[in-house]
Amino acid sequence: MTAADQIRTELIRAARGLGAPEDVDPLMERPRESSHGDWATNLAMVLAKPLKSRPRDIAERLRDSMSLESAGVSKIDIAGPGFMNFWIDAGRIASGLRDIIAANESYGGSKVGAGRVVNVEFVSANPTGPLHVGHGRQAALGDAISTLLEVTGWNVTREYYYNDAGVQIDNLAASVEARLSELRGKPAQVPEGGYHGEYIRELAERYNATGEGLSVREFAVRELRKEQDLDLQAFGVRFDRYFLESSLYTEGMVEDTVRLLVASGKTYEHEGALWLRTTEFGDDKDRVMRKSDGTYTYFLPDVAYHVTKWKRGFRRAIDVQGADHHSTVTRVRAGLQALNMGVTEKYPEYVLHQMVTVMKHGEEVKISKRAGSYVTVRDLVNEVGRDAVRYFFLMRKSDSQLIFNVDLAASQSEENPVYYIQMAHARMCGIFRVGEIDPESVSADNVSFELLSEPEEQELIKALLDFPSLVESAAETLEPQRIATYLLETARLAHLWYHKHHVLEQAEDVTRARLVLARGAQIVLRNGLQILGITAPERM
């Protein structure tokens, strides 16, 4: 049990003694000001109303009835409007390192997910061209969110939905056919809404050379799926399942969904089209399901697809998408509600991300050679490396626009946050290498933790001990950028400590204690990077 947990328990006991409600749940927080102690609670202010007393009076009575020697509390102050500030012995704080060493790879994780299943769908690009930077942001986000859920005890399925049916694929096929026709000496126009990138020409050439007995359409989709898989591999993202939109048609799920929606009475015919009353579920206008030409709009297969998620047992599903798709949110949910099959209202959850702008030498980069009108994920990975691309995509919260500074991402200097964090980890490894010590052999037994009392040591240790609660809140809010920010700050503290205090060649008990701290920092930095899908090199 951590010192904070002990204080909390004791606070609850004391508060009940004063007649506080049964469900009293004190909030423990770390004051940002060090003169406010190591832990603080606002409990006395919260209790002011129910107990009909002044916060400061309540705080005093709480203090008087608490016994906190075993938690290592050395002082309690009452400050401001009624905050209670707790000071903990330096040695007691440092002894928390024991948990880090013991947990090792699993430090930071928890079991709050309790093994429940969750489906995380991301990237889901149309197989109509190479992946662009927006897909890259989704890949980094989706993968990090998945890992966050995994380390907090969820059973995650990473899923990719291929829109391999519908109008965009028709456009793709027509575009390739136009280039093919050119190759064969008959000039042709790429159709309206078609694709113009260099890769379309390449596809036509390859089809012309081999073709392999496939239609242009089949060939193009197959080749582009292969290419997207290579992009994702280069980025280090793996999926557990690929779901093909076309299978929804071939297995009759689209038809089933239409039938069930009609049966629900939430549909009507108008001007030859079939509409769904999505306005009954919060949409601003009703939506067409089946067009007057008999084909379906995209949103119907989307609903059918999410029905399969529900039927496959996923009571929780998360979709990571670009914010330009945000209008699908109410529609898909409305469709699921209209089916009246018990799907929860907020199903699926959405993580929407804003646009990515790529900057190089102070100017916006808009085109790639192969894709023509946009920058691809592979361009970025080739230029700055996988780790930097991952970090830069994850350093901002998803609903902020993101400027990707290629020059900074590529630089091998401490101004580059990825390099800075990895360097901190490598430095910790360097201590063990120079000292010829196997880090796995570092033990917290018989260590004099009170020797880790330098301010830089205490700051670093507190940051390391905050890691598990940070991971939990990042997982709960689906916000990996919190991990990115935390790692940068923790790396800074590790660098500061490293510069000021030497580990090796000190008095033996000092060296032993500091090795435990170096080991703790190494573990936390490594585990944090792992959540973001970034490597933790041992030397740089």
Next chain:
RNA sequence: GCGCGCGUAGCUCAGUUGGAUAGAGCGUCGGCCUCCGGAGCCGAAGGUCGUGGGUUCGAGUCCCGCCGCGCGCACCA
């Protein structure tokens, strides 16, 4: 026009889900340093948190109006 998102230091952005005197990096100014692993370290200046109201012990954070920017408003995805 309607919907969603964003607006925090000169620049790029954090802000633990409502807490105390709003933080970091870069840049600027001043001063040290050459250290297990590399130009690193210390300090200073810099703010009406877009704006006007509201909610309460307490608001950058929640609610409403306005301004600015982005995205979306198809029988496209």
